[in-house]
Amino acid sequence: MTTAxxxxxxxxxFGDEETDRRICFIASKGTLDMVYPSLVMANAALGxxxxxxIFFTFWGMDIITKKHMDDLQFTWMGxxxxxxxxxxxxxxxxxxxxxxxxxxxxxxxKKQIADLDVPEVPEFLQMIADAGGHLWACKMSVDMMGxxxxxxxxxxxxxxxxxxxxxxxxxxxxxxx
Amino acid sequence: MAVTTIAGxxxxxxxxxxxxxxxxxxxDIAKALAANIGIDLGETHWQVIKFLREDYKEQGETPMLxxxxxxxxxxxxxxxxxxxxxxxxxxxxIAGVPKPQGCV
Numbered sequence: 001m002t003t004a005x006x007x008x009x010x011x012x013x014f015g016d017e018e019t020d021r022r023i024c025f026i027a028s029k030g031t032l033d034m035v036y037p038s039l040v041m042a043n044a045a046l047g048x049x050x051x052x053x054i055f056f057t058f059w060g061m062d063i064i065t066k067k068h069m070d071d072l073q074f075t076w077m078g079x080x081x082x083x084x085x086x087x088x089x090x091x092x093x094x095x096x097x098x099x100x101x102x103x104x105x106x107x108x109x110k111k112q113i114a115d116l117d118v119p120e121v122p123e124f125l126q127m128i129a130d131a132g133g134h135l136w137a138c139k140m141s142v143d144m145m146g147x148x149x150x151x152x153x154x155x156x157x158x159x160x161x162x163x164x165x166x167x168x169x170x171x172x173x174x175x176x177x
Numbered sequence: 178m179a180v181t182t183i184a185g186x187x188x189x190x191x192x193x194x195x196x197x198x199x200x201x202x203x204x205d206i207a208k209a210l211a212a213n214i215g216i217d218l219g220e221t222h223w224q225v226i227k228f229l230r231e232d233y234k235e236q237g238e239t240p241m242l243x244x245x246x247x248x249x250x251x252x253x254x255x256x257x258x259x260x261x262x263x264x265x266x267x268x269x270x271i272a273g274v275p276k277p278q279g280c281v
Contacts, residue, residue: 010181010194011213012270014263040280047242049262118281119243127243130253 015049022051022172024165029177030059032074032109038177039063039124046131053172054128055165056156057138061145064135064152069121074109075102085112122153129155136160136168184209195270199233202273210271218271222259225251229272239269239277 023045025038038054045052062068076082077096083089095101110120119127129135137152139161149159160168178197181190184205189197196202196210207226211218218226228249232240242265246253260267265277 010179010190010192012193012195012266014214014267043281047263047265116281117241117244117279124281127246127253131242131257 019049020171022053022169024053024055024169024172024174026165026174026176027054027056027060027063028058030062030068030072032072032106034177035060035063035072035121036113036118038175039121039128040118041175042133043124043128043131046128046133051134051172052128052132053134053136053168055136055138055160055168057141061137061141061147063121064125064137064156065147066151066153069125069153072106072121073102074106076105125153125155136165138162138165195275196273197275199230199273202230206273207271210273214267214270216260216267216271219259221251221255222271225249225256225259225268226272229268229274233272233274238279239274241265241277241279241281243281 023042025042027035027038029035038060042052042054056064062072075096076091077093080090080093082091082096084091096105113120118124125135135153135156137147137149137156137159139159142148142159149156178192179190180187181194182188184203186201186203186206188201188206191197194213196206208218211222216222225245228245228251229240232244232248240249242253242256245251245256245268251259256264256268260271269276
């Protein structure tokens with residue numbers, strides 16, 4: 001323990017001087033377990049004062065599409081790592097294909113997420129937008145899926161092409177999820 | 178860990194300058210801490226700071242932004258305006274509670 005005399009007042013470094021750090025996430029999947037990585041990290045980046053973008057493409061479009069965003073599903077089919085929380089026991093792959101199993105697994109995962117006080121997708125996106133995050137939709141996916149801007153939440157800034165994204169992410173850290 | 182003088186009071190702080198003793202905090206200290214990081218405390222700042230302190234006392238941990246918004250009643254947008262760039266860290270610094278530990 002030092003004394004008041006020899007310890008000058010320390011002020012945390014909140015990095016307020018302008019930073020040029022920028023992060024762009026590419027959200028390409030629409031399964032419940034795979035939408036959270038980009039949302040959680042984008043939210044954390046915004047909380048650190050970093051300019052943050054998310055580019056939604058292919059199945060990731062479901063995250064920003066009003067019709068699907070609150071109904072994303074989880075299956076452990078094809079995921080050999082799946083085991084019940086905290087247990088050393090593998091869930092048989094064949095079980096995952098039984099009727100109703102995806103709904104059950106989705107319900108369980110949603111409960112675990114809610115227990116951590118982490119919001120569901122619609123609220124999470126709103127948080128990210130309110131925190132200044134930029135949301136972009138992929139032109140090719142929009143065309144493939146026959147979507148319009150009206151099918152997506154208002155917080156999506158624009159529908160952009162792959163080239164637009166490459167320009168936008170110039171100099172940024174790009175993370176594909 | 179060190180002892181320093183803030184607003185005329187001796188308080189314990191960690192290596193980064195965050196207060197470590199909940200009960201050593203007072204409003205004058207909060208004003209001084211806010212001034213240290215260029216924030217002039219207005220009414221809504223105080224609402225946030227008081228919520229942080231009450232919630233920390235009740236829950237035993239510093240609330241994340243979502244909780245400050247949903248339970249404390251100050252929107253995410255406002256929090257980013259009141260405590261620019263790093264709201265969670267800045268508000269806990271001023272409120273004399275630890276940095277929040279959660280991911281969301």
